[in-house]
Amino acid sequence: MIKVEALTKKYGSFRAVDDISFTAEAGRVTGFLGPNGAGKSTTMRIMVGLTPPTAGNTTISGRHYADLPNPGREVGVLLDASAQHAGRTGREILTIAQRTMGLPAARVEEMLQRVSLTPTEATRRVRNYSLGMRQRLGIATALIGDPEVLILDEPANGLDPAGIRWMRDLLREYADRGGTVLLSSHLLHEIEVIADDLVVIGNGRIVSQGTKAALLQRAGTFVRASARQGELLIALTEAGLDPSPSGDDGLRTTADPEQVGRIALAAGVPLVELRTADGAGLEEMFLELTSDTQRDGVTS
Amino acid sequence: MSATTSAVAADRPRTRRDAPAEPIRPIPLSRVISVELRKMFDTRSGFWLMASIAIAAVLATGAVILFAPDRGVKYSNFAAAIGFPMAVILPMVAVLSVTSEWSQRSGLTTFTLVPHRGRVVLAKAVATIGVAVASMVLALVIGALGNVLGSAVNGVDTRWDSSLLTFLDIVLGNILGLLIGFMLGVLIRNSAGAIVGYFVFSFVLPTLSGLLAANADWFHRLQPWVDFNVAQGALFSGDLTGRQWAHLGVSSIIWLIIPLAVGVRQVLRSEVK
Numbered sequence: 001m002i003k004v005e006a007l008t009k010k011y012g013s014f015r016a017v018d019d020i021s022f023t024a025e026a027g028r029v030t031g032f033l034g035p036n037g038a039g040k041s042t043t044m045r046i047m048v049g050l051t052p053p054t055a056g057n058t059t060i061s062g063r064h065y066a067d068l069p070n071p072g073r074e075v076g077v078l079l080d081a082s083a084q085h086a087g088r089t090g091r092e093i094l095t096i097a098q099r100t101m102g103l104p105a106a107r108v109e110e111m112l113q114r115v116s117l118t119p120t121e122a123t124r125r126v127r128n129y130s131l132g133m134r135q136r137l138g139i140a141t142a143l144i145g146d147p148e149v150l151i152l153d154e155p156a157n158g159l160d161p162a163g164i165r166w167m168r169d170l171l172r173e174y175a176d177r178g179g180t181v182l183l184s185s186h187l188l189h190e191i192e193v194i195a196d197d198l199v200v201i202g203n204g205r206i207v208s209q210g211t212k213a214a215l216l217q218r219a220g221t222f223v224r225a226s227a228r229q230g231e232l233l234i235a236l237t238e239a240g241l242d243p244s245p246s247g248d249d250g251l252r253t254t255a256d257p258e259q260v261g262r263i264a265l266a267a268g269v270p271l272v273e274l275r276t277a278d279g280a281g282l283e284e285m286f287l288e289l290t291s292d293t294q295r296d297g298v299t300s
Numbered sequence: 301m302s303a304t305t306s307a308v309a310a311d312r313p314r315t316r317r318d319a320p321a322e323p324i325r326p327i328p329l330s331r332v333i334s335v336e337l338r339k340m341f342d343t344r345s346g347f348w349l350m351a352s353i354a355i356a357a358v359l360a361t362g363a364v365i366l367f368a369p370d371r372g373v374k375y376s377n378f379a380a381a382i383g384f385p386m387a388v389i390l391p392m393v394a395v396l397s398v399t400s401e402w403s404q405r406s407g408l409t410t411f412t413l414v415p416h417r418g419r420v421v422l423a424k425a426v427a428t429i430g431v432a433v434a435s436m437v438l439a440l441v442i443g444a445l446g447n448v449l450g451s452a453v454n455g456v457d458t459r460w461d462s463s464l465l466t467f468l469d470i471v472l473g474n475i476l477g478l479l480i481g482f483m484l485g486v487l488i489r490n491s492a493g494a495i496v497g498y499f500v501f502s503f504v505l506p507t508l509s510g511l512l513a514a515n516a517d518w519f520h521r522l523q524p525w526v527d528f529n530v531a532q533g534a535l536f537s538g539d540l541t542g543r544q545w546a547h548l549g550v551s552s553i554i555w556l557i558i559p560l561a562v563g564v565r566q567v568l569r570s571e572v573k
Contacts, residue, residue: 049415050408050572066415069326077412083405087343093409096342100327100335100413125344141409 001026001180002047002149007056009042009204016042018204019056024182024197026148029175031195031212032184033286039204040184041079044153048077060149072101076142076150081134081158086127090117090137093126094144101145111140116166131158139167150174152183156190168194188286200286221257224250224273225264235267236260252277332414332423333430340397340427349393353435354442356385361446365453373450374459376466378443383470383536386439390474391481391502394428395494398485403492407572417568425482432478436471466538473535476552477502480528483556486563501555502529528555 002024009017017039024030034040045051047058049065060068060075068074084093094108112122115136126134135158142150150171156164171194175181185191191198198215200208208215225232229249236243236253241263246252250273253260257274264271340346360381368377398421401407414420451458481498488494506529513523524530524544528551534544 045571045573048412050411052569052571068324068415070324071415072413073324079408079412080405083408085339085343085400085404085406087345087404092342096335096339097409097413099338100331102325102327102331 001061002030002151002182003057003059003062004043004047005057005059007043007046007058008054009039009046009051010054015204017046017053020201020204020206021056022199022206022209024180026180027175027178028196029171029181029183029194030197030199031191032182032199032201033188033191034184034186034201036186038186038201040186040201041153043201044079044151044182044184047151048075048079050079070101070145072097072145072147074145074147074149076145076147076152078135078138078142078150078152078155080153081131081138081155084126084134084137087125089123089125090129090133091122093137094122094140097141097144103144107144111144114143115140132160132163135159136163139170148178149180150182152181154184154186156185156187164190220252220254220277221260222246222250222252222273222275222277223257223260223264223271225269226272228269231267232264232269232271235263235269239263246277327414329419329423332419333426336397336420336423337427337430340393340431346396349389349396350431353386353389353393354438356389357382357439357442360385361442361450365446365450368450370454370456373447373454373456375443375447375462378446378450379439379462379467379470380536382439382443383474386435387474387477390428390432390435390478391498392495393431394478394481395485395498396491397424397428398482399489399491399494402489402572405573411572418564421486421564421567425479428478428482429475432475433471436467436474440467469535469538469540473532476532476535476548476556479556479560483560483563486567487559489567505529525550526554527551 004023005021007017007020008015020039020043022030032040032043042051046053047060047065048071058065065071065075071077088096091108091112094111095105098105098108112119117133117136117140121129121133126137129137135155139152139155142152152171156167159167171181171183175196183191183195192212195212197211198209199206223232223243224247226249229251233243233251236251236255239259241253241255241260243251243253257276261271261274264274341350361378364373364378364381401410401420410420411417447460448458480501481494484494484497484501488497506527509519509523509527509529513520513527524547531544531548531551534540534548540548
């Protein structure tokens with residue numbers, strides 16, 4: 001279990017992480033979602049003691065990271081797959097981790113097989129690795145100590161579709177066996193399929209958190225009236241709802257579909273589409289939640 | 301608390317280990333040292349840097365045998381010839397063992413696996429000093445073989461004109477030079493910057509110091525106390541007086557202890573990215 005309490009990190013007057021609190025539970029995959037520069041990596045670096053926080057606290061299984069006697073045995077960390085000495089071979093990098101943690105030498109070969117790096121690839125120097133191979137090596141380094149907690153920063157970057165599928169299965173199995181998985185991403189779809197819980201962050205602040213199911217429900221209703229969109233908008237607003245434009249010519253509101261249907265009926269506006277805004281809803285929610293914090297100003 | 305917290309399933313296992321594992325013991329310092337030692341050899345550049353110590357010692361010995369006049373074939377000359385390349389290479393070994401964690405960004409893993417950074421720095425210091433001592437012993441042997449071989453080739457008597465005490469002085473001199481490299485690595489934390497820093501320190505600074513001493517009387521008297529290179533150089537010519545030891549101590553505090561303390565403090569507090 002990872003617990004983050006009122007964590008703040010300031011660089012001068014810039015608040016990279018601004019008073020965030022959340023918990024990543026054992027047996028669940030927690031997705032840490034946010035646009036680039038939202039503070040995900042800074043938060044993760046603070047968790048493992050690489051960056052000192054300005055205020056607040058993070059604990060792993062109830063203890064501070066620095067108090068773990070042999071951290072690699074309890075927390076598997078992958079923050080940046082490219083942060084390795086380019087002149088070492090893949091096998092050597094794993095061997096260094098294995099020796100530091102005091103594990104049997106056989107773990108190195110086990111891990112290479114687990115992440116599907118061939119013996120030939122393992123003897124190549126990391127300088128010649130593709131990003132996908134570096135991610136696999138990074139995952140192997142994180143898993144080698146058989147830890148209870150995994151902290152992975154953008155682990156799917158550079159993986160091909162088969163690789164992403166492989167990693168999804170690996171993390172799912174890991175969490176199902178009782179492990180805690182915290183993984184970050186700026187890609188919603190990547191996280192949507194694997195995470196049980198979501199923590200959405202923008203500009204250093206948590207904009208939303210909860211179970212994926214709860215967040216999907218909150219995505220509300222999508223409604224479309226082909227011709228008389230304006231009338232529908234007025235009717236919904238007058239009924240005290242919160243319609244907002246969605247997609248090409250639709251509206252979205254947090255009310256449930258039945259309520260929206262009644263209002264449309266009363267107003268006499270024919271509908272061509274009325275449904276819960278799931279699936280794509282989470283993406284809209286993500287864009288919306290982060291719209292005032294997004295650098296490109298994308299709106300849904 | 302958040303919805304995330306409330307979503308815990310109480311019956312879920314707290315650990316993913318299938319069988320109860322043995323208790324997790326702290327990482328002993330000896331293990332960190334052995335890993336740091338391994339990291340000095342396990343890249344091509346690291347390996348050849350280490351190999352260059354032996355190669356340079358052999359080349360220097362060969363040069364003395366070939367080019368020294370007959371009366372020059374004595375142990376002290378072999379020691380001096382081998383000592384010079386070593387005095388340059390060993391500090392580079394120390395610099396790179398520290399700075400590669402930042403320049404190659406491997407520190408991200410190193411300091412995650414061993415969060416107490418002071419232990420990593422200490423392990424690196426012990427490992428580099430260990431390498432230095434081993435290199436010096438190797439050099440001693442190569443020099444001795446060279447002396448035997450050289451006197452045989454040149455048909456002169458084998459002369460052993462160096463004492464163990466002289467050897468220890470030279471070892472200490474080299475370790476101090478290496479620690480200067482180590483200090484610069486810790487302080488600058490960038491390979492290129494620290495190497496340039498080392499050459500400025502050991503080749504540019506002495507010239508400036510000498511010029512100043514020749515032109516300013518006040519500095520002439522002060523120089524032995526503040527010029528580390530002069531104080532350290534005395535070790536290579538052997539037999540220091542009490543006053544010279546005092547010079548060495550004072551200049552080491554100024555150029556080694558204080559900047560090293562500042563550097564270590566920065567390493568402990570800085571952000572590893």
